[in-house]
Amino acid sequence: MPFSFRVTHLLTDRGSCFTADAFEAACERHAVQHRKTRPYTPKTNGMVERFNGRVQREVLGITLYSHRDLETALRGFNAAYNRLCQRVLKGLSPEMILRQRLEADPALVNPAYTPLKPGILRKALQIVADAKEVSQPDS
Template sequence: MAYYAGLGVHVKRLLTDNGAAFRSKEFAAACKALGVQHKFTRPYRPQTNGKAERFIQSALREWAYGWTYQNSAERITALASWQHHYNWHRPHSGIGHIAPMSRLKSANNLLTVHS
């Protein structure tokens, strides 16, 4: 949450699947402490969380299997770079062929957090 707050984003609601980690008392307490309303997707209905499903599909196609890696450690090392590209530079058709970070209207100058 601190990462998003640093970008001027206030998280009000969180949509997750029904995994055990998200159903735990600890997770519920964390959401309550942060003032975040937690909602669950419908069981066995991935389309109710389409954005997350689309992200996973893109990650698998563009990062995990989009390149040849020598080993798993090399693949994991490449993740941060891919995530940066995905969020800061890659056009997304669902938001008018712009990068997601360009949509943020923050009091902070986004260039100061871009690396």
């Protein structure tokens, strides 16, 4: 699933997966400028780490039936998250910020983008509800 925008820069920490030759080659192949955070600067990755922690707590703790269900749940979670207004974005949602940036610089629009199906959030919530019904914790 391509993004609605062209990825031109990528900021990562200095984890071994991000410094590997294959990763660097992929960035070069896609004309993406790879930038790395300074060592020992966890604040730089704060927003990403907060998002990853939330995914881990809210989605990955659920036992799902299949990889397809996991993918649907993650897409639904991402869609919901991107619509939430956030204090760190001055009360705007990530979706609103992205829309503003694409309007300001139309060259960043990805023509290959296909939007999510309209019912993805409802479907994801149903998958999660079904999974929670089946996977009750041991008492």
